[in-house]
Amino acid sequence: MAVCALVSKISQVSGRLCSKALCPANTAVRALSCTGSRSQLHRVKGAGVLTGQVDRFGGVTVNLADAGLPADISEGAFSRLLQDSLVQWKSEGKAAVWLRIPISLSRCAAASSTHGFTFHHAKHDHSVLALWLGEGKSRLPGFATHQVGVAGAVVDESTGKVLVVQDRNKTKNAWKFPGGLSEPGENIGATAIREVFEETGVRSEFRSLLSVRQQHNHPGAFGMSDMYVICRLGPLTYDINFCTQECLSCKWLDLADLATTGDTTPITARIARLLLYGLEQGFDKIDLTMEELPAVYSGMYYQLYHRQLPPTLKP
């Protein structure tokens, strides 16, 4: 018998079974029957409950910014209101409760924790707490779990050299490809180009995706996992003007030297050998090329990387 998970699933194209409705960050939330602090206070005295938007999985989302709570509601008063609300939600068979809490009302997070709520995530000016009311283990979707870093290997095909840097803040000053963290909403190739420019002053353009590395428990990742993507870039400029805050040094180095030197890292040496192979036999031997394809449900486009298909098999 297959084990099932109701949500937290990715589908082939369109993503998780987790619906919009289960995701409070994307849901316009209204406290339906609650319009001001006066009515809320009345409830706090015992007559009312919090109301929120119900999703198709049976989850309820309450945005405390819209719930008409008094700005100075006490932890005790909110706790009683939440207690009464939970009694009602449980009697209605609700599967889960999401609370979106403005930072100014954070004392409500403490009150919620006494009823079993935990932080799902927090960003800037609000936190989101969740409580699973359904049977068995929580099937609520998790929050972002990974950082994505991108490095750019800028290869000058005319000389067989590649652009490398030494980090300023490392004890072992190994030669490496410049790179950094992908910003939210930024494409892989854009990250590589931006980071190469920021660190070295060299302008470049995207050619292909070469390699993916997965690492866990990265010390700089707050306990999250780390995806690291290495791109092949082509140089548009050649003059180096490196960032002295970040880099100790920067130069164009022969790929053959990088592949064999002891002053590098295992990944860099490996990718140098891969690039040498590409330089000698054709980059089509090592590249994953990128194409944009339409997303079925959202109407947007996304970027897909894989080995190039022969012309006869192209769509």
Place this chain on the structure above:
Amino acid sequence: MAVCALVSKISQVSGRLCSKALCPANTAVRALSCTGSRSQLHRVKGAGVLTGQVDRFGGVTVNLADAGLPADISEGAFSRLLQDSLVQWKSEGKAAVWLRIPISLSRCAAASSTHGFTFHHAKHDHSVLALWLGEGKSRLPGFATHQVGVAGAVVDESTGKVLVVQDRNKTKNAWKFPGGLSEPGENIGATAIREVFEETGVRSEFRSLLSVRQQHNHPGAFGMSDMYVICRLGPLTYDINFCTQECLSCKWLDLADLATTGDTTPITARIARLLLYGLEQGFDKIDLTMEELPAVYSGMYYQLYHRQLPPTLKP
């Protein structure tokens, strides 16, 4: 002149310049001169300041669980304590302040926000807030930005068929590869194998990485970005016992049919063509193979995926 970012950087092997010390989740934090609520209360009355661990970037981390605060400290009292602490940290030229706040003391998050602190992230029973005190734009590292999903294309080479499912919760019931979200600490191949089994009941083994897709503003990702990886798997069992909660249907389908049917998604059709090409010409044409390599600094191993090198270029 290259634009620089002090932290939030990934290096080739060992990760970000962001040090452990800038990452409160990984730092054992001590309030050095503060041992109990009595001394803290004394401070609250004006004599003292919060103390924390200083990192090599000039950031201070204070863990409120260890700061000796009274459990019932008011927002006003904490705000005054923080105000005095900020005056001191600024006079000392500190670059940033991190506050790790237990959920039960969440009212301190509200108080902190009045001094410019914002949520960096929150997990389970605590939140982390940050305030940049240095010059210019904040150079503090961000939190996790991506979800990573993995699909498994289980190819039966003896029949040319591949295992596909129809999601239960989609309006368009396209045939797709089973898959789901990678859990923290889980390797890509392990996610693919687990998800295939959970959805279809078929046991499989990892063969290669085929494709990477990047998508932003995914409706189920809480505003985060989405990395989606497609793996090639080999079947170990063939009997289907699919999850009826998640799937409407599941079957072994001819790759040639999947490549041409209208009842699928653009990505699935594309990967079906890629797999057909591999089936006919050899999977070495389309595969990124995986190897484990040692991490230079941590002493751990990580998984690296790229095109296979010819034996002469192997290390």
